[in-house]
Amino acid sequence: xxxxxxxxxxxxxxxxxxxxxxxxxxxxxxxxxxxxxxxxxxxxxxxxxxxxxxxxxxxxxxxxxxxxxxxxxxxxxxxxxxxxxxxxxxxxxxxxxxxxxxxxxxxxxxxxxxxxxxxxxxxxxxxxxxxxxxxxxxxxxxxxxxxxxxxxxxxxxxxxxxxxxxxxxxxxxxxxxxxxxxxxxxxxxxxxxxxxxxxxxxxxxxxxxxxxxxxxxxxxxxxxxxxxxxxxxxxxxxxxxxxxxxxxxxxxxxxxxxxxxxxxxxxxxxxxxxxxxxxxxxxxxxxxxxxxxxxxxxxxxxxxxxxxxxxxxxxxxxxxxxxxxxxxxxxxxxxxxxxxxxxxxxxxxxxxxxxxxxxxxxxxxxxxxxxxxxxxxxxxxxxxxxxxxxxxxxxxxxxxxxxxxxxxxxxxxxxxxxxxxxxxxxxxxxxxxxxxxxxxxxxxxxxxxxxxxxxxxxxxxxxxxxxxxxxxxxxxxxxxxxxxxxxxxxxxxxxxxxxxxxxxxxxxxxxxxxxxxxxxxxxxxxxxxxxxxxxxxxxxxxxxxxxxxxxxxx
Numbered sequence: 220x221x222x223x224x225x226x227x228x229x230x231x232x233x234x235x236x237x238x239x240x241x242x243x244x245x246x247x248x249x250x251x252x253x254x255x256x257x258x259x260x261x262x263x264x265x266x267x268x269x270x271x272x273x274x275x276x277x278x279x280x281x282x283x284x285x286x287x288x289x290x291x292x293x294x295x296x297x298x299x300x301x302x303x304x305x306x307x308x309x310x311x312x313x314x315x316x317x318x319x320x321x322x323x324x325x326x327x328x329x330x331x332x333x334x335x336x337x338x339x340x341x342x343x344x345x346x347x348x349x350x351x352x353x354x355x356x357x358x359x360x361x362x363x364x365x366x367x368x369x370x371x372x373x374x375x376x377x378x379x380x381x382x383x384x385x386x387x388x389x390x391x392x393x394x395x396x397x398x399x400x401x402x403x404x405x406x407x408x409x410x411x412x413x414x415x416x417x418x419x420x421x422x423x424x425x426x427x428x429x430x431x432x433x434x435x436x437x438x439x440x441x442x443x444x445x446x447x448x449x450x451x452x453x454x455x456x457x458x459x460x461x462x463x464x465x466x467x468x469x470x471x472x473x474x475x476x477x478x479x480x481x482x483x484x485x486x487x488x489x490x491x492x493x494x495x496x497x498x499x500x501x502x503x504x505x506x507x508x509x510x511x512x513x514x515x516x517x518x519x520x521x522x523x524x525x526x527x528x529x530x531x532x533x534x535x536x537x538x539x540x541x542x543x544x545x546x547x548x549x550x551x552x553x554x555x556x557x558x559x560x561x562x563x564x565x566x567x568x569x570x571x572x573x574x575x576x577x578x579x580x581x582x583x584x585x586x587x588x589x590x591x592x593x594x595x596x597x598x599x600x601x602x603x604x605x606x607x608x609x610x611x612x613x614x615x616x617x618x619x620x621x622x623x624x625x626x627x628x629x630x631x632x633x634x635x636x637x638x639x640x641x642x643x644x645x646x647x648x649x650x651x652x653x654x655x656x657x658x659x660x661x662x663x664x665x666x667x668x669x670x671x672x673x674x675x676x677x678x679x680x681x682x683x684x685x686x687x688x689x690x691x692x693x694x695x696x697x698x699x700x701x702x703x704x705x706x707x708x709x710x711x712x713x714x715x716x717x718x719x720x721x722x723x724x725x726x727x728x729x730x731x732x733x734x735x736x737x738x739x740x741x742x743x744x745x746x747x748x749x750x751x752x753x754x755x756x757x758x759x760x761x762x763x764x765x766x767x768x769x770x771x772x773x
Contacts, residue, residue, distance in 0.1 A: 241380060253387055254288035255295060257380060258359070262290045265369070267361040268340060272348070273310065274357040274388050276301070280733050284310070285717055287357070287388070299718025300710075301733070307331040313345035313358045318374075320344055322366040334362055342367045346377045348385035356388045395721050438467030483525050491521045495528055495546060502544070503536055510547040513673035513752070514617055514665055516555050517610035523581055523603065524548050524557040527589075530574045531559030531601050539563025539599060550671035553607050555587075560600040567593035575601075585610065616654035616662075618644060618677065618743075621669040629669060636666055637675050637747055643699045647716075648684050648739035649727055657682050657741055663748065675753050681744035687712070688736035695742070 244260040245253055254272050262270035271289040275281075284304050289296040304311055309329050312319040321328065321343040329335050335343075340362035350356040359381055361367065369377065441464045445457070486494040492511045499506035506528075516524065528546045535541035541563030548557045569575050569591040578601075582589040587605030620636075621629020635641035651657045658664060658679045666675035685694060692705065702708045716723070716734035724732040 241376060250387060251287065254384060257384060258288045258290040259295070261359065261361055265344065265361050265363060265367045266365065267363040267367065268292055268338065269334060269362040270360070272357060272359045272384055275355060297714050300714040301717040309343045310345060310358060310360060313347055313360070314355060317347040318345065320369065322368040339364050344369065346381045348381045348388060350385050351389050356385050359384060434467055434470050438464055438471065441467060486521060486525060487518065490515050491524055491548060494525050498529060498532065502532055504541060505543040506532060507543065507545045509545050510549055512548055512550045512671060514667065516550065517607065519585055519610050520555045520605050520607070523585060523605065526581065527557050527578055527601055527603055528559050530578055531561065533574070534567065534599065535561035535563055541598070550607060555605045555607055557603045558600060560598060562598045564595070565593045565597045565599055566595040567591060567599045616651070616658055617665045617667050619667045619669065633666060633668060633674050636677060639747055642744055642746060643695060644743045645690065645700060646741050646743070648741040651741050657684065658743065673753055676748050676750035677745035678748045679743060679745050683742040684739050685742060686736065687738045687740050690740055
């Protein structure tokens with residue numbers, strides 16, 4: 220354990236006592252909250268200006284460190300920043316030896332370390348975090364401008380809490396592995412579902428173009444034969460022809476309904492609204508469409524929404540003695556919410572029929588949940604909530620600003636787009652690939668807020684794909700992205716994408732994905748244009764970081 224001698228230990232008794240009370244300070248926390256509490260209390264205990272916990276990333280990112288919790292100058296800092304670990308950093312000794320204590324002399328020993336150089340942090344204390352198999356999963360480091368020299372008791376306490384932090388990192392990894400496995404299972408189920416939907420659509424087309432058309436032709440021929448015979452033939456024969464004609468018409472109607480049930484006509488071309496309107500037109504009881512999303516939903520979700528409405532209507536007519544049905548569909552905070560409600564007698568049993576059970580399985584295959592609320596005498600409400608991100612498609616590419624807890628910054632961005640002050644967005648090119656490719660010059664895109672409302676429309680005036688490292692002042696000015704200098708913007712982007720790395724890895728279907736300087740970025744220039752579909756709405760949250768699609772921001 221490398222150490223350096225100092226004449227006096229400046230750590231006060233109060234700070235020593237605070238270290239020993241670290242257990243009390245972190246007792247109520249688990250997971251990421253525990254890691255944040257740990258660095259906060261460690262910084263206070265040793266008077267350190269900087270304390271952080273770094274995770275050693277597994278292959279294929281071996282050799283990189285991701286910051287999971289950071290406390291600097293009394294402030295909790297953003298997490299997720301990643302960097303390559305090399306011998307110019309004192310952290311490399313912790314990785315090699317398990318611990319490093321340098322009360323003074325860090326500036327001399329590691330002059331190329333950025334924090335040491337820029338902030339004059341001459342004292343360093345680092346302890347490795349052991350994993351379940353004793354392999355290191357990370358480390359906790361403290362840096363200070365004045366000497367830190369813990370005694371053996373304090374080092375023992377540090378090792379105890381390092382083991383606890385290591386266990387939290389292992390738990391995070393197991394949880395991420397489970398999420399990946401769940402995503403893979405969901406993707407496999409979705410592929411089966413998509414194959415079944417495609418087959419149903421093919422069978423529906425075959426019925427319409429084949430058997431249905433033949434029966435229609437047969438009915439016409441029977442009708443022509445009946446008219447040619449006139450009335451001067453045996454009455455029994457005429458009656459048989461009339462019955463054959465009627466049966467042909469009934470068979471045509473039944474095949475038409477069967478084809479609609481397999482896959483609703485017009486859904487793919489015209490969208491959910493048109494298919495629901497056709498369903499309402501055929502309904503024996505009033506069916507009201509209360510709400511539709513401002514943009515088309517992904518195809519698997521649109522089809523599920525239609526099936527839910529059709530099943531809810533069927534149940535309302537056959538069993539609920541309902542006088543009317545109401546249907547609504549919306550996109551909210553990255554989820555599609557579909558509701559079908561009737562005013563019937565209620566008391567429906569979700570497990571009592573194959574229709575609802577099949578719909579539950581279908582919604583679950585899309586990663587969502589179907590709930591049935593049916594109190595006796597109060598009607599029945601079916602509600603499906605389905606995540607949008609995994610099913611993004613090229614139906615209607617769009618720009619999205621904001622999230623629920625950003626203090627209105629996204630709303631300010633939207634207003635800047637509307638006023639013409641904001642004319643550029645920089646996003647991951649991979650996100651546009653999920654939307655069918657980068658927009659074309661002249662293409663119009665809806666601008667959505669995080670509540671799924673269409674707030675504005677922009678027309679694309681320029682498109683460029685540039686590696687992240689090459690996005691410089693030849694491409695944009697700092698004011699274009701709302702920062703004082705582009706280096707600050709780059710640092711923020713790296714930290715942001717590292718923070719949501721797991722989410723993006725699932726979205727892209729690449730478990731090992733990580734953001735690098737070579738990552739292609741999509742630069743999109745645009746201008747606001749008028750569109751009657753835009754909905755001015757007050758309030759709402761947002762972020763200075765734009766989002767393409769339903770899940771991520773750029």
